[in-house]
Amino acid sequence: MNSTTPPYDTGVIHGRFQILHNDHLKYLLAGKELCRHLVVGITNPDPSQVNHEASDPLRSSDVNNPLTYYERLQLVRNALASAGVSSKSFSIVPLPINTPERYKYYVPMDAVFFLSIYDDWGRQKKSYFESMGLTVHVLWEVTPSEKGISAGDVRDRMMRDEPWEHLVPANLANFLKKWNVAGRLKDVNGL
Secondary structure, eight states: OOOSOOSEEEEEEEEOOTTOOHHHHHHHHHHHHTEEEEEEEEESOSGGGOOOOTTSTTTTSGGGOOSOHHHHHHHHHHHHHHTTOOGGGEEEEEEOTTOGGGGGGTSOTTSEEEEEESSHHHHHHHHHHHHTTOEEEEEEEOOGGGSOOOHHHHHHHHHTTOOOGGGSOGGGHHHHHHTTHHHHHHHHTTO
């Protein structure tokens, strides 16, 4: 980690993390570099409370959400710890991303809100933040083809019994195997 003083006191970063992969960790660490305390909001914490999003209609499907909120919390916590981030310098909370009026119940509204933008869904989230008068910091904006790893790539490899472990932080593969995520994905897809 960088030893200089970060420009922000508190930052909020978010993601579904279905399945947390190496580029997710890069994103989390980029946010942490910019603040003393990072609040990680796990989106879609409760599948029954997710609104349909025209800009990303598949984000709420069962096949794209094999992990529970608690399992994703465990992945985020372990990934950050293995990257050397002190547990005192981050918090993990649920974040109902597509109901901005509820953010105030989960995250500090005076924080800076970090995000990356790859598509219309990223632009929609930025719009949600701005509609609430939040301070927004775009970490990067690239095209989908420049994005790198996606959780869908990891899930697809798991369903096809192809190697996927190299796409996730090394200490997370055992959790995903123990939880039989590949089996869950195959069941949901009728495989």
